[in-house]
Amino acid sequence: MRSLRLATVTLATAALCLPLATGAATAAPPADRKAPPHSHAAPDRLRSAAPEGFFVGTAVAGGGHHLSQDYPDPFTHDKEYRKILARQFGSVSPENQMKWDFIHPERDRYDFGQADAIVRFAERNRQVVRGHTLLWHSQNPEWLEKGDFSAEELRALLREHITTVVGRYAGRIQQWDVANEIFDDQGRLRTQDNIWIRELGPGIVADAFRWAHEADPEAKLFFNDYNVESVNAKSDAYHALVQDLLAQGVPVHGFSVQAHLSTRYGFPGDLEDNLRRFDALGLETAVTELDVRMDLPESGVPTKAQERKQADYYRRVLQACLAVDGCNSFTIWGFTDKYSWVPVFFEGEGFANVMTEDFVRKPAFYALRDTLKEAARKDRGHRRG
Incomplete structure (x- = not known):
């Protein structure tokens, strides 16, 4: 049976933009992580259609682009967006609101306002939270990237940041993406563009996991990356690194594939096999940022064939995750094209999410719903047997 960890509703103080000196001391109290009874009511909702213990999530739009x-x-101003966010999903991931440049905009100041609001929203709606992200080469504040810090100062900065942020939400976040995108596509560590690895060496990755675990011993700690859906040089590098870290006793608990896919490329048919080899190491696995973009016709309206292909990609990623016992978390990177990152970063591509800009459900939505319902039916039958 898949394990459940879900924070219940707690009373929290209003979101604050806090100075460094008060950041950790004013952390909200931890919430009880017991899960509510699983309900199979409202089968048209993704979260209700899912098997017991399987969390279907989405990124919460905000910050960044x-x-x-x-x-x-x-998240703040779109009531219909929040309504669907609460109704359809059992897990939420701040898209940008917990990244360094947003949550730690100045050396001596943290801004927890949006992150606090998302965590409170999740607790009110009986959702779990995935924290994203603690060590990354991108979206770092200018004061950090251009600061004149010694190696000792940088190490202290990272430890302080992880301790403060993870500690603030201790007991309230199910999973953390601790180290994000630390390898390039050839499986080489990012020794140039990742400030932490460049200045402090590869051992800082292990330290980040240790510090996060100290700040919240209950949270599951993950590696997270793109282009690791298949068995390739990049995922091989993670597979080797994880084994080395586990041998050292480093608290690594999970490996996740982002799954930013495009219909212009073939589907990663060995996704399930890849997840299984990390599962065999004793790790949890997850799909954390799934979207499926496409090349749009001049009209901007995809063909029915394009929509069917997109739906098939969504379905097959979900099926691969469901087939692996330790893959309990499945997150799409936003649910509506209204706030999609894809057209901003991929010229000519779009229509990547499961709902249109007007929140109309696409075939991809129904592909996920029906796949979840079938998996739940089999799971119930297995448990009765």
Whole structure:
């Protein structure tokens, strides 16, 4: 049976933009992680259709590229968005609101406002939270990347950041993406563009996991990356690194594939096999950032064949995760094209999510729902047997 860990509703103080000196001391109290009874009511909702112990999640739009768009903060201002977010999903991941540049904008100041709001929202709606992310080469604040810090100072900065952020949400976050995208596509460590590895050496990765575990011993700690869906040089590098870290006693608990896919490329048919080899190491696995973009016709409207192909990609990723016992967390990177990152970063591509800009469900949505319902039916039958 898949394990359950779900935070219940707690009373929390209003979101604050806190100075460094008060960041950890004012952390909200931990919530009880006991899961509510599983319900199979409302089968048209993804979270209700899922097998017991399987969390279907989405990224919560905000921060990052959204700040340059011509709409207000989605999570704060879009009531229909929040309504669907609560109804459809059992897990939420801050898209940008826990990244360094957003949550730690100045050396001596943390801004927990949006992150606090998302965690409280999740608790009110009986959702778990995936924290994202603690050590990354991208979306770091300018004061960090351009600061004149010694190696000793940088190490202290990272430890302080991890201790403060993870500690603030201790008992309230199910999984953390501790180290994000630390290898390039050839399976080489990012020794140039990752400030932590460049200045402190590869051993800092193990330290990040140790510090996160000290700050919240209950949270599951993950490696997370893109282009690791298949068995390839990049996923091989993670497979070797994980074995080395586990042999050292480093608290690594999971490996996750982002799964930013495109229909212009073939589907990663060995995804299940790849997840299984990490499962065999004793790790949990997860799909954390699934979307399926496509090349749109000049009209901007995809063909029915394109929609069917997209739905098939979504279905097959979900099936691969469901087939692996330790893959209990499945997250799509946003559910509506209204706030998708894809057109901003991939010119000519789009339509990547399971709902349109007007929240109309696509075939991809129904592919996920039906796959979840079938898996839940089999799971119930197995437990009765």
